[in-house]
């Protein structure tokens with residue numbers, strides 16, 4: 356395999372050449388607390404929630420997967436637009452989220468049941484250690500753009516988060532970004 | 544281990560909190576073709592060539608090492624300021640160099656003897672596959688700043704490059720960035 360360049364646009368979040376995956380409200384509706392508000396938004400045109408653009412890398416140990424993520428500004432009910440969230444199938448693998456544009460939050464839960472929320476802003480590089488699931492939300496009024504790097508053999512387990520959600524929600528209350536307990540969270 | 548943020552400054556290249564390593568001309572003089580010009584520069588104050596600022600990460604498989612590198616503008620003879628260059632001790636590990644500021648070149652040689660040179664510019668993310676050594680040079684008039692991510696257990700072998708150099712040099716000829724054969728390169 357030869358070395359190669361991709362070009363990342365700090366404003367739009369495009370990664371070129373890359374493979375784009377699009378997530379609309381209908382793709383992520385189960386992740387939101389207010390499922391009725393999600394259904395209404397789907398009826399009103401099912402807007403885009405986020406995009407991920409992957410660089411081409413072999414999914415093998417020693418390689419590094421890398422992609423950009425672009426989350427659009429928006430809310431469903433009072434909950435900010437968010438990504439599905441996942442554990443790595445290979446739990447012993449870390450990830451770095453390097454924020455290029457916008458304002459976000461990164462919520463993580465460890466396999467031990469600890470929950471942490473970090474702020475994302477241009478220049479923040481968030482270290483997600485092994486054994487922590489991760490989901491991001493756009494809490495600002497413009498695009499949230501970040502660059503993700505992870506061991507290429509990490510794999511993605513989306514089902515666990517889809518089923519149990521996170522212990523906390525990031526919502527807007529009185530115009531402010533607020534972290535509250537998730538009333539729908541099932542005990543593990 | 545808990546998740547954490549570091550903050551990267553796109554202009555200055557600082558990574559905070561981080562551990563800073565400084566390389567002056569005297570630290571890298573053996574890497575340059577024109578050793579006499581290097582000696583003269585050491586006598587004239589031994590200026591800084593580059594800095595690396597490391598985030599704190601366990602050097603264990605599954606973790607990701609990350610750091611910024613800041614190369615100052617300058618030349619020794621007609622050869623641009625450059626980093627020592629290294630193979631990973633664990634050869635089967637990749638690395639990504641994400642350029643934030645300036646104009647650079649990334650020279651790489653594989654254990655098979657192939658040599659490649661990529662351009663670095665703001666937004667370029669260069670993929671260095673497993674088994675390729677890597678060195679960077681600042682070919683512009685301002686700082687070259689880039690963010691590096693690598694498997695945390697990769698390790699660094701500087702000795703091989705210090706001994707054999709690269710098959711090519713990146714030099715300035717008639718004001719232009721030019722890649723030439725390295726006259727000092729020993730056959731492997």
Ligand SMILES: [Mn+2]
Pocket residue numbers: 441442443450489505
């Ligand atoms: Mn991940």
Ligand SMILES: [Mn+2]
Pocket residue numbers: 629630631638677693
């Ligand atoms: Mn390296």
